[in-house]
Amino acid sequence: MTLxxxxxxxxxxPGRRGDQIAAWALEAAxxxxxxxxxxxDLADHDLGNLDEPGNPNFQQYRHDHTRAWxxxxxxxxxxxxxxxxxxxxxxxxxxxxxxxxxxxxxxKAAGIISYGGWVAGARAAEALRLVLxxxxxxxxxxxxxxxxxxxxxxxxxxxxxxxxxxxxxxxxQVIAWSGALRGVRQSKRRTPAVA
Numbered sequence: 001m002t003l004x005x006x007x008x009x010x011x012x013x014p015g016r017r018g019d020q021i022a023a024w025a026l027e028a029a030x031x032x033x034x035x036x037x038x039x040x041d042l043a044d045h046d047l048g049n050l051d052e053p054g055n056p057n058f059q060q061y062r063h064d065h066t067r068a069w070x071x072x073x074x075x076x077x078x079x080x081x082x083x084x085x086x087x088x089x090x091x092x093x094x095x096x097x098x099x100x101x102x103x104x105x106x107x108k109a110a111g112i113i114s115y116g117g118w119v120a121g122a123r124a125a126e127a128l129r130l131v132l133x134x135x136x137x138x139x140x141x142x143x144x145x146x147x148x149x150x151x152x153x154x155x156x157x158x159x160x161x162x163x164x165x166x167x168x169x170x171x172x173q174v175i176a177w178s179g180a181l182r183g184v185r186q187s188k189r190r191t192p193a194v195a
Contacts, residue, residue, distance in 0.1 A: 113167065
């Protein structure tokens with residue numbers, strides 16, 4: 001069965017540059033191969049602020065938007081987060097989307113492509129890694145970064161030299177880990193829960 005990897009665009013900000021980066025990254029991923037890739041743009045999902053009263057670990061969702069979001073997230077074997085840096089961290093919209101569900105993220109792999117000013121979003125990626133670890137998502141080491149100053153000097157996204165190679169290396173790691181963790185998830189499904 002072919003692995004399914006979601007590229008998750010972590011900004012919903014009007015006028016964002018991430019949509020150009022996401023379009024390029026999706027094309028690069030599909031050219032790389034090794035999995036089926038799909039773009040998830042948080043701006044297309046009307047999650048609003050977290051409005052589920054229960055603990056997401058129990059998956060007792062009251063709202064249709066949460067059930068739809070959970071089903072979408074659960075359908076993937078791994079993720080690539082496209083994350084900008086806002087004030088030394090990642091956007092609140094992404095944190096909100098992560099917090100809506102829990103088990104649907106578990107035992108999956110993720111890569112991070114960060115973007116931003118002078119440090120190219122590196123601090124946002126590091127902050128995101130802490131939350132992903134709590135969600136039992138294994139992040140890979142390879143981490144492509146995009147400095148928006150040279151990459152948007154013409155007003156549109158121009159990938160800098162070597163970015164495609166960096167993204168390919170990260171995808172290789174995400175694919176390998178996603179395949180291995182699929183076995184972990186299957187093993188957990190076969191093992192009855194202990195009361």
